[in-house]
Amino acid sequence: MNNNYYVYILTNKYKTVFYTGVTNDLYRRTLEHKMKVSDGFSEKYNADCLVYYELFFNITDAIKREERLKRWKRKWKMDLIENFNPQWKDLFGEIGDACSEAGMTV
Template sequence: MQLYKGFVYILASKRNGTLYIGVTNNLARRVAEHKASIDEGFTSRYNVKTLVYYEAFRDFYSAICREKQLKEWNRAWKIALIEQENPQWRDLSEEIGVTPEYIQGVIDEYQSGLFH
């Protein structure tokens, strides 16, 4: 059984750049989708692909509640939250298993039609 069932994450275009807050049940996969520009949405349009912050939750409902809370915060609070845990604004993707090979695997799955 999976220990965590929900994740809230923040992506950035660059340090102090455009921010995106999302929620998912599979953090590595969702970050890989953003990095591969699978969806032609906000993160693709504004090149928001650097994972700078995330939180894990034992249930998805708690993750959704936290996402809504963070989305209501002002920008300064969001930046302070990121810098408290990640002062250098490092890309945290590889620490959760998002490697170039993993991203390519996600791309290949989408191109094969498994996720259309």
């Protein structure tokens, strides 16, 4: 059973919006955003570039962190992302590679 939970932030190519979410499968969920499988904020604003994520082993902790991040000011989120991912590159390829190396199906 997978007890990994991720809080993640997506942005669009212009870095004008942030989408914060929580999932137990970061690769699958990011792919869903990229494929625009559901209507909503990330589809409307083309937020499909994974720029930040955190790993949790407890869903309650992950949800609490997501809720806190959603209340943060834009500047705080930008600082968080820049410390984690200074080039603001899309991390989707890296998490896909990590899943493959771990023998997970992607």
